[in-house]
Amino acid sequence: xxxxxxxxxxxxxxxxxxxxxxxxxxxxxxxxxxxxxxxxxxxxxxxxxxxxxxxxxxxxxxxxxxxxxxxxxxxxxxxxxxxxxxxxxxxxxxxxxxxxxxxxxxxxxxxxxxxxxxxxxxxxxxxxxxxxxxxxxxxxxxxxxxxxxxxxxxxxxxxxxxxxxxxxxxxxxxxxxxxxxxxxxxxxxxxxxxxxxxxxxxxxxxxxxxxxxxxxxxxxxxxx
Amino acid sequence: xxxxxxxxxxxxxxxxxxxxxxxxxxxxxxxxxxxxxxxxxxxxxxxxxxxxxxxxxxxxxxxxxxxxxxxxxxxxxxxxxxxxxxxxxxxxxxxxxxxxxxxxxxxxxxxxxxxxxxxxxxxxxxxxxxxxxxxxxxxxxxxxxxxxxxxxxxxxxxxxxxxxxxxxxxxxxxxxxxxxxxxxxxxxxxxxxxxxxxxxxxxxxxxxxxxxxxxxxxxxxxxx
Numbered sequence: 001x002x003x004x005x006x007x008x009x010x011x012x013x014x015x016x017x018x019x020x021x022x023x024x025x026x027x028x029x030x031x032x033x034x035x036x037x038x039x040x041x042x043x044x045x046x047x048x049x050x051x052x053x054x055x056x057x058x059x060x061x062x063x064x065x066x067x068x069x070x071x072x073x074x075x076x077x078x079x080x081x082x083x084x085x086x087x088x089x090x091x092x093x094x095x096x097x098x099x100x101x102x103x104x105x106x107x108x109x110x111x112x113x114x115x116x117x118x119x120x121x122x123x124x125x126x127x128x129x130x131x132x133x134x135x136x137x138x139x140x141x142x143x144x145x146x147x148x149x150x151x152x153x154x155x156x157x158x159x160x161x162x163x164x165x166x167x168x169x170x171x172x173x174x175x176x177x178x179x180x181x182x183x184x185x186x187x188x189x190x191x192x193x194x195x196x197x198x199x200x201x202x203x204x205x206x207x208x209x210x211x212x213x214x215x216x217x218x219x220x221x222x223x224x
Numbered sequence: 225x226x227x228x229x230x231x232x233x234x235x236x237x238x239x240x241x242x243x244x245x246x247x248x249x250x251x252x253x254x255x256x257x258x259x260x261x262x263x264x265x266x267x268x269x270x271x272x273x274x275x276x277x278x279x280x281x282x283x284x285x286x287x288x289x290x291x292x293x294x295x296x297x298x299x300x301x302x303x304x305x306x307x308x309x310x311x312x313x314x315x316x317x318x319x320x321x322x323x324x325x326x327x328x329x330x331x332x333x334x335x336x337x338x339x340x341x342x343x344x345x346x347x348x349x350x351x352x353x354x355x356x357x358x359x360x361x362x363x364x365x366x367x368x369x370x371x372x373x374x375x376x377x378x379x380x381x382x383x384x385x386x387x388x389x390x391x392x393x394x395x396x397x398x399x400x401x402x403x404x405x406x407x408x409x410x411x412x413x414x415x416x417x418x419x420x421x422x423x424x425x426x427x428x429x430x431x432x433x434x435x436x437x438x439x440x441x442x443x444x445x446x447x448x
Contacts, residue, residue, distance in 0.1 A: 060292055068284055069336040097332025100372045104328040108321025112293040137371040143364040148324045148356045 011046030014121035169211030235270030238345035393435030408444035
């Protein structure tokens with residue numbers, strides 16, 4: 001019997017790896033991506049490419065306008081920081097409420113498709129310091145999922161799965177490579193150009209490049 | 225010093241009452257409404273009218289497309305049930321994930337406006353049996369709010385407030401009338417016509433009419 005799951009798919013390295021892991025677990029996937037006024041439209045091209053390559057037939061792109069609120073370098077007219085030293089505070093690339101909004105849409109999608117899991121590529125090791133990537137945040141959202149939906153009444157469970165939560169970037173890439181993921185398809189950069197070429201200097205690029213270096217291989221994605 | 229709050233404003237009786245209660249508590253309000261492919265566009269006219277009447281200067285309307293998922297009489301092409309007997313199961317007017325999506329946007333809006341509260345008009349007495357209106361659901365979302373945002377780091381608290389949670393419809397109306405709310409502005413009907421006239425027969429209308437009857441007065445809103 002088919003078991004269905006929703007996967008939040010950005011077209012980046014993390015969510016692509018998570019989708020490959022979910023497929024390896026035997027799930028039929030319903031992929032959900034967002035067009036949220038993000039500066040890097042190249043992400044959308046990447047998520048379509050990844051969904052096709054992984055053979056995910058049901059892929060929906062929700063239009064949401066986070067510019068309505070602003071407050072982030074990814075949705076407002078603020079420069080993406082480059083060559084930043086690792087710091088502990090929340091960076092300007094943080095988008096207020098983003099993962100909560102993404103998970104709430106995934107919850108609706110899971111309910112309508114009869115899915116028993118939602119896969120999300122959050123990570124609390126090599127990450128940018130966003131509060132909504134931490135395991136305690138995911139646990140809190142699990143409780144919302146337990147109570148928010150029809151599942152409450154039917155007893156059909158819905159699990160939020162974050163399989164790369166405790167992996168470092170090198171381990172994530174190693175896992176994906178073992179599953180045959182072609183990382184040249186993925187875009188991680190916060191400031192990719194119109195052709196999807198990464199900057200190599202933002203927080204996100206630096207973590208990614210270090211992860212490939214840890215595996216002793218060159219990142220196959222295009223850099224400018 | 226001004227204290228700010230976000231209020232989820234549908235233009236219905238409940239959210240209008242909640243907004244009036246928040247104003248009476250001294251909050252400067254940021255109202256948030258949604259255009260979500262709902263059948264009753266009359267709601268949008270109502271929420272604008274209510275925001276203006278209450279003197280709320282910051283009112284944003286987020287466009288979200290819940291038709292992407294379907295699964296409800298309020299977003300898909302399914303008839304709204306009329307003259308239904310009170311039952312315990314979840315009706316077809318339930319929109320999967322709706323309150324979670326609304327609250328997640330409110331969370332983003334609260335963070336950007338520096339608000340210390342989110343007001344929501346959920347109710348678990350005279351309600352339609354939706355799982356995401358129950359106090360345990362709101363408590364679970366409070367935990368998400370505690371962990372999801374920059375507030376986590378700054379220590380600036382964000383409280384989800386549901387002041388009509390335990391009131392019956394008669395008590396809600398009585399509270400609003402005492403605060404000078406003009407209920408002729410509000411629309412509660414799931415199936416209002418193009419001129420905003422209520423049907424008088426759906427679950428929502430029946431609860432509303434009973435609430436006015438309990439106060440011994442006639443509902444001033446238009447019925448067809």
